[in-house]
Amino acid sequence: MVAAVYAGALAAALFATGSASTPGVSLETVGEFAPPAATATSKAVTYDQSLVPAGAWVRVRQHTQRNGVTTVQLRVTGVKPGHPFGVHVHQKACGADPAAAGMHYQDRAGTDAGHVNASNEVWLDFTSDSHGSGMATAQHSWAIRKGEAASVVIHSEPGTKGSRAACFTVPFGQNS
Numbered sequence: 001m002v003a004a005v006y007a008g009a010l011a012a013a014l015f016a017t018g019s020a021s022t023p024g025v026s027l028e029t030v031g032e033f034a035p036p037a038a039t040a041t042s043k044a045v046t047y048d049q050s051l052v053p054a055g056a057w058v059r060v061r062q063h064t065q066r067n068g069v070t071t072v073q074l075r076v077t078g079v080k081p082g083h084p085f086g087v088h089v090h091q092k093a094c095g096a097d098p099a100a101a102g103m104h105y106q107d108r109a110g111t112d113a114g115h116v117n118a119s120n121e122v123w124l125d126f127t128s129d130s131h132g133s134g135m136a137t138a139q140h141s142w143a144i145r146k147g148e149a150a151s152v153v154i155h156s157e158p159g160t161k162g163s164r165a166a167c168f169t170v171p172f173g174q175n176s
Helices: 009-015
Strands: 025-032 044-046 057-064 070-077 084-090 134-140 151-155 164-169
Touching: 025 164, 057 151, 057 164
Parallel strands: none
Antiparallel strands: 025 057, 044 164, 057 070, 070 134, 084 151, 151 164
């Protein structure tokens, strides 16, 4: 299955609001999920096709204002209807192994409850509708640091539990 990925070069050119001293970031990335063993390399990888079937679609938008306020939006179609998912921004790009994406991206690094939460991480948990579509938006007063976040992982359960059902490589902060 051929994966379609559109890295938001046009979106970045149209929507970037930054200057040399206070850059802004806007991007939109779209992909079609494929299994890790697919002949074509995909930026959107499904590990659990009962939850995220091959052919399901994902779109991630990031917009960071010059003052650092960052909004990340996720939209999916074709996932298991009526299912609650956990979704987080992760540090590394996706790979054939679900662990390739590394840990959750955090504004302030740490492993205790004061660090592992929706205020310090980008959480995009959602429950899909009866048609298998869903969306979520997270907004923070901080910007995603360039080169430190590279994917969105869809987990089988919301919050910090659940296995990694799918992963989507996203070039967060590339024009910052």
